[in-house]
Amino acid sequence: MDDFYRELIVEHYKNPAYKGTLDPNDFTYEDENPLCGDHIRVDLRVDEKQIITEAVFSGHGCAISQASADLLMESIIGKPLDEVKNMTKETVLELLGIQLGPVRLKCALLSLKVLKAGLYGIGNIEEELLEI
Amino acid sequence: MNLDINKIKTDFPILNREVRPGTRLVYLDSTATAQKPGIVIDSMKQYYETNNANIHRGIHQLAEEATAMYESARQKIAIFIHARSTKEIVFTRNATESINLVAQTWGRKFLQAGDLIILTEMEHHSNLVPWQMLAEEKNLELDFIPVTENGELDLDTYDLLLEKKPKLVAFTHMSNVLGTINPAKEMIEKAHNAGALVLVDGAQSVPHFSVDVTDLNADFYVFSAHKMVGPTGIGVLYGKEKLLAEMPPFLGGGDMIKKVLLRSFKPNDLPHKFEAGTPAIAEAIGFGKAIDYLSAIGMENIANHEKKITQYALQKLKDVENLKVFCPNVTERGGVISFELGFVHPHDVAQVLDHYGIAVRAGHHCAMPLHEKFGLPATSRASFYLYNDYEDVDLLVIGLQHVNEMFA
Ligand SMILES: Cc1ncc(COP(=O)(O)O)c(C=O)c1O
Numbered sequence: 001m002d003d004f005y006r007e008l009i010v011e012h013y014k015n016p017a018y019k020g021t022l023d024p025n026d027f028t029y030e031d032e033n034p035l036c037g038d039h040i041r042v043d044l045r046v047d048e049k050q051i052i053t054e055a056v057f058s059g060h061g062c063a064i065s066q067a068s069a070d071l072l073m074e075s076i077i078g079k080p081l082d083e084v085k086n087m088t089k090e091t092v093l094e095l096l097g098i099q100l101g102p103v104r105l106k107c108a109l110l111s112l113k114v115l116k117a118g119l120y121g122i123g124n125i126e127e128e129l130l131e132i
Numbered sequence: 133m134n135l136d137i138n139k140i141k142t143d144f145p146i147l148n149r150e151v152r153p154g155t156r157l158v159y160l161d162s163t164a165t166a167q168k169p170g171i172v173i174d175s176m177k178q179y180y181e182t183n184n185a186n187i188h189r190g191i192h193q194l195a196e197e198a199t200a201m202y203e204s205a206r207q208k209i210a211i212f213i214h215a216r217s218t219k220e221i222v223f224t225r226n227a228t229e230s231i232n233l234v235a236q237t238w239g240r241k242f243l244q245a246g247d248l249i250i251l252t253e254m255e256h257h258s259n260l261v262p263w264q265m266l267a268e269e270k271n272l273e274l275d276f277i278p279v280t281e282n283g284e285l286d287l288d289t290y291d292l293l294l295e296k297k298p299k300l301v302a303f304t305h306m307s308n309v310l311g312t313i314n315p316a317k318e319m320i321e322k323a324h325n326a327g328a329l330v331l332v333d334g335a336q337s338v339p340h341f342s343v344d345v346t347d348l349n350a351d352f353y354v355f356s357a358h359k360m361v362g363p364t365g366i367g368v369l370y371g372k373e374k375l376l377a378e379m380p381p382f383l384g385g386g387d388m389i390k391k392v393l394l395r396s397f398k399p400n401d402l403p404h405k406f407e408a409g410t411p412a413i414a415e416a417i418g419f420g421k422a423i424d425y426l427s428a429i430g431m432e433n434i435a436n437h438e439k440k441i442t443q444y445a446l447q448k449l450k451d452v453e454n455l456k457v458f459c460p461n462v463t464e465r466g467g468v469i470s471f472e473l474g475f476v477h478p479h480d481v482a483q484v485l486d487h488y489g490i491a492v493r494a495g496h497h498c499a500m501p502l503h504e505k506f507g508l509p510a511t512s513r514a515s516f517y518l519y520n521d522y523e524d525v526d527l528l529v530i531g532l533q534h535v536n537e538m539f540a
Contacts, residue, residue: 014539036479036495037509062477107479 008096013063018073020056029118030059033110038065040114042073050081057114062107064100069111071095076115084119087112089128135429135437137521143169143425144519155489158524163308163468163515164493165358166339168422172362175421176414186410188387202413205420206403212423213353214344215370219402222369222376223411227335228258230354230369231302233406234331235262237379238352239300245271248298250328252277252285252314253505254307257498259333263302277303279505283310283459290319294326301330305337309499309513310459311442311468313337317348324349329375335359339517340438340466342431345370357415361517362422366415369406376402383408426518434518438467441516445469445525452532458511467516470497473532476539478512484538488531 022028022043030041038061045054055077057069075095076084092112093099100108113129122130141147144167151157159167179201185194187202203218210218224230243249249263253276267274275293278286285303294301301323306313316337320330331352337343339360345353352375356367371379381388381399385408391398399405426434442465449455454474473481478494485492493513496503503509514528 035510036477038477062479064479064483104479104483 008063008067012067012070016057016066016070018056018070019058021058022054022056027118029114031110031114031117032059033061033065033106036062036107038062038107038110040065040069040111042069042111042114042118044118046081052076052079052081052084057111061110064096064104065107065110068092068096068108072111072115081119084115087116088126133430133433135433135518137437137519140429140519141521143171145170145173147519151486151489151491158488158490158527160514160516160520160524160528161491161493162339162359162517162520163336163497163513165364166361166517167519168361168363168418169425171425172418172421176363176418179414179417184414187413188404198413201420202411202416205416205423208420208423209368212427213338213370214346216346217373219373220370220376222371222403222406223416224354224367224369224406225365225412226356226358226367227333227354228262228356228367230352230367231259231331231333232262233369233382234352234354234371234379235266237382237406238329238375239263239266240270241378241380243270243272243299246273248273248275248296250275250277250290250293250298250301250303250323252303253279254285254310254312254499254502255302255304256308256333256335257500258335259302259304259331260501279310279502281459283307283312283462285312285314285319287315287319291322294322294328297326298323298328301328302333303330304333304335305343306340306466306468307499307502308336308468309470309497309502309511310462311465311470311515312459312462313341313464313466315464316350320349336466336468339426340431341435351375357419357422360422361425362419363412363415366412366419373402376406381408382406385409387411429518437518438516441520441522441525442467442469444522445514445516445528448525448529449532452529453536455532458506458508467520468513469515470511470513472508472511473535474539476535478510480539481512481532481535484535485528485531488527488534490528490531492528 025043026046027044032039040057040059042057047053055073057073092108116125146167149157183197185198187199206218206221210221277290280286305316323330329351332350334353334355338355351372353370358364388400388405388408389397390400456472458470482492482494495510
């Protein structure tokens with residue numbers, strides 16, 4: 001875990017490539033994990049074909065939540081909005097490339113929860129994300 | 133007397149394990165739950181292998197043995213906390229259930245709309261939520277003794293709150309976040325003078341120093357076995373006999389009755405009135421062994437040891453850059469230190485420390501209102517018990533320096 005964690009922190013927590021806000025934007029949404037105080041906001045821009053052209057996150061939290069948000073933003077740019085629908089817990093874990101215990105899993109999934117709740121409404125997201 | 137920590141460490145099988153190959157366990161999370169000595173574990177195994185039977189009803193040999201063992205554990209607990217009689221010792225699942233029992237029986241029967249309960253800002257959720265539930269049901273008022281910047285209860289405000297004639301004061305003897313040991317005896321006396329009863333949450337006190345419920349004059353006192361080197365699944369409600377006698381039963385079923393008709397029942401005598409159904413028999417026996425173990429070492433010796441380790445840790449932690457202890461100047465404190473490490477999130481602190489085999493807690497430690505008061509979503513917490521030594525503290529300090537390097 002050491003090397004992985006170190007890399008994750010250096011690459012994405014300390015120097016996130018997709019951190020910021022967009023004004024104007026086409027979609028924005030924010031939420032928090034009350035248990036650890038992590039807070040994440042996601043802003044998106046899409047083109048006329050509903051392809052995501054820009055995606056950034058802002059907020060604060062632990063290395064896992066921040067790094068997974070950065071990786072998630074990177075992965076959705078250039079994709080049709082519709083494709084976000086198919087993204088799951090597994091997508092995020094694949095991006096991170098590690099297994100996580102239940103507590104850290106919540107940190108990792110916060111950005112996906114924010115993204116999906118923003119796009120489809122909090123009532124329309126999967127059970128496993130709602131529990132965060 | 134100094135504790136022989138090397139000997140004590142060998143009493144606890146888990147402390148000999150490696151968390152990962154080559155990394156020994158440094159367990160600094162006893163406030164959440166304590167580790168168990170071999171004799172506690174063995175006593176439960178032995179019971180299942182030689183005495184297992186249901187208690188109180190059976191007439192056969194095993195049932196008599198099991199009943200005697202279960203009741204002997206109750207006797208040990210009564211002696212350990214200086215209760216006047218075993219009638220005052222009710223077995224529950226844990227401290228949380230004990231508090232709920234009092235809220236749902238005494239509270240429901242004796243409190244009325246508009247009555248006031250005084251709590252404090254440093255309570256564990258288990259001494260907040262049961263009262264919030266009762267307050268909502270019965271339209272009660274709740275008020276709170278504030279916590280000062282220094283991490284202690286503001287006793288001047290307590291005096292003012294008592295003028296409002298509360299019916300109950302409920303507070304923790306020792307904070308599981310700040311380590312603050314509250315002046316329970318003085319607070320109880322003041323509450324009684326104001327006409328209130330007192331419930332003390334002893335989840336963090338009974339494991340760590342000598343408690344005399346009779347001298348304190350507490351009306352209710354609650355604690356859990358698992359935090360005092362005993363098993364999970366069993367805890368205690370101490371209540372003054374006169375109060376317990378006036379309270380209606382909590383759960384209904386077997387064992388808590390003397391006589392049952394189709395439409396009515398007659399409750400059993402104390403303390404069985406509050407113990408419905410088959411209890412945690414093996415756990416009670418393990419709990420009794422835990423008390424034997426702690427008593428043999430001596431609660432004074434344990435308290436002194438923890439004091440020394442905590443002072444040493446507070447001193448050593450000053451060497452860690454960016455580290456800020458949450459209320460470092462509490463005058464009377466037990467072996468609990470919560471802290472922040474610069475901007476590093478407590479989850480990351482705990483995860484990196486875990487890599488070095490060091491177990492600490494990260495989060496709000498079931499005390500969200502206290503964290504909110506100080507503007508902190510979460511902290512990291514190291515806590516000490518009789519099996520921790522100076523080397524454990526040194527390893528923590530080295531681990532924290534690694535965290536700093538990683539996040540620098
Ligand atoms: C001060 C305090 N009160 C109550 C509890 C609840 O104990 P249990 O979960 O065993 O009921 C704890 C446990 O963390 C505690 O520290």
